[in-house]
Amino acid sequence: MNPQYDQLYQALTKVVGYIYPNEIELNWSILIVLYPYITGLVAGAFILASLERVFNVNALKPTYVIALLTSFAFLLVATMPLIFHLGQPFRAWEIMITPHLTSAMAIFGFVYIWYLMVVLVLEIWFDYRRDLVIWSNESKGVKKWLYKILTLGVYDISPEAVKWDEKLGYIVTVIGIPSAFLLHGYVGFIFGSIKANPWWSTVMMPIIFLFSAMVSGIALVMVIYIVINYIRKQKIDMLCLDTIAKYLFYIIIIDFTMESLDQIHRFYEAGESFEIISLLMSGKLFFTLLIMQIFIGMLIPLLALGFLQFYKPNEKLRRMIYLVTGILVLIGIFFMRWNVVIGGQLFSKSFLGFTSFKLSLIGTEGFLMASIWLVVPFLILAALLWLFPPWKKSPSEH
Amino acid sequence: MAGTLAVSAVLPSFNAVLFAATKPKKGPWYGIAIDIEKCIGCGSCAKTCKIENDVPPEPFFFRSWVEQYTIKKDGSINVVSPNGGIDGFTQKIPDNEIEKTFFVPKMCNHCSKSPCVQVCPVGATFESPEGVVLVDEKYCIGCRYCIQACPYGCRYMHPTKKVVDKCTLCYHRLKKGLNPACMDNCPTKARISGDLNDPDSEISEFIRKKNVYVLKPHLNTGSKLYYNALNQEVR
Amino acid sequence: MPSQLKRLLVLGVIIISLFLLLKHLATPVSFGQYGHYRGNSLNEIAALPVKYVGSKTCVKCHDSIVALKLEGLHSDIQCENCHGPAYLHIKTPKKDKLFRPDSREFCAKCHSFNKARPEKAVTQQDIKNHHPEKKCITCHNPHQP
Known part of the structure; x- marks a missing residue:
């Protein structure tokens, strides 16, 4: 028998209550969980980089380039889960050729290209241009040619030209901040605008997505910064780490407030979907929502980081706490995406029952495939760090 | 007095839910009417739909199906739709526990403000000039956003074509002057479809004479599937 | 204007022109004919084969049985509702026979x-209790029940 049907017949036995007959299959699976997760990391890491540049938070200087490269590495992968999830991946280009302007999803192609080409690539290019010229002279072989191509044939590194890089890079960053907000707020809108689904349909969705994106992106850069310095056996800049953690703490508070407000509002209004949604939260989503997302991913990091705002133990312990909280936050936000995407499809739109979801190990929608899309960005980041080592850059103005 | 005048001057006329759709000036504008008082739950509509339109026979893919709602004396609701009603219904709850029970045939509402058409990123699902919501299977990318957006659960991913599939109101039959297969094969004539633009059509008369309802009116989908004797419990 | 900006502008113009060219070449011919979709898909869907041909076709050969049915309680029911779609049968009546349901479960629906x-x-x-040992059609003529 067709293995897909096999899975569906199994799901059929696990249906509770009444669901519409077409609802047995969960249409958006793990790959669509990854999509907002990865885009969130992109937007969050970028916003952290912008903090340094636009708002002159000098303590964050050591992470500026790392944050940019992280953002870039994840952005390159962001569309992959989406394309692989399509029933017809080879028709994906249609979204650029004939975008249907009333569809929130159609604009993704353009928002993505804007963000990738106009914001991230340009900002990185302006930041690296002088180094690319210098490196293309110093290196040999393939690397030399790569750097040479990337200079786009502009070899002018006079102080005046470098000043222009600085100026243009700044302008791009300023454009970049609303763009990062747009990118992820917009991903929230994809879900928030579906009036058929009461678990998604809330105006808070873009805002929640935005702040959770910042939370996850900042945590990611924090973890990467600790790990990179550990691998390179460099002394970590504790002021920088403390500052990141401080911002992380504040933004988790905002994120937690927004998410709580959303739920409180839902419960207080107690509309027609109230019954099914409270059953969803206390039943099917108990582990992923209450334990993983809220307790592990939010309350523990909030307590740990809050504690460190008042009391500062020695550097080694602090580093350890930051590393662990960073990872917990990353896990928590992953489950936040999970609860939105999977949770929103577990209950029937008849509000009378639940279907079930079991993550398979293999297949394009399986656990292994999903893990690949989470590992690839780190490999890209490693390659980027090897090709464009931030620690070998000549010191910049900002 | 002046205030009343000013307000009435700017206030537009509001459309009733039944007429939320903006009809085209010329040509037919198809709608569907289902009389719950006539439905005997035989499942002929669901069965013929699957055959006429090559819908996969597995019980996960339906363009048309029938539900049995049972409101018990203890106040609880029980809904079933075994294999979409294709094999008929066997009453499991004894008569003396039942307060009310009835069948509800379901299918695409062919909404005039379709949430599914709104969200399609490429223009692969669309409303035909006759008001029929269709999917272009050569153009659909299979993102399934429309499945998420449909409040009525009327769409599914075709397991072998890998594109989204749904009721076409038997567009291929309409265009040849025939009725949709489910309508033709309903033994009690509980379901009809027809031209809403024609005031003398059977469906226009049905809507005029009966107290008809649409599903989930609060979602303002401009549904063109009108039920007679629909119970408010039905979602 | 600094040289790096000039270079980027040239590159930008090239990329956008290439995109517009691709968009022009790749958009299906009938796209946008009636709305934001492929106009030809309407004809493609309309051209799908009809399977349930309707009692009006059946009467051409089976006039006596249709006449019998029209007198009875099943007069409103299409022949193909019980016998299945006849689109093959009308072309090759000898080869493609229709379904003749006789089970109690079928009537029970x-x-x-x-x-x-x-x-x-x-x-x-x-x-369950109405002459469970017999088929329904032993006593009831389905064409005139």
């Missing part, structure tokens, strides 16, 4: 007791 069935609309029977 409409006629078994169910509180949800409107009493006036259909005759109902206790299928």
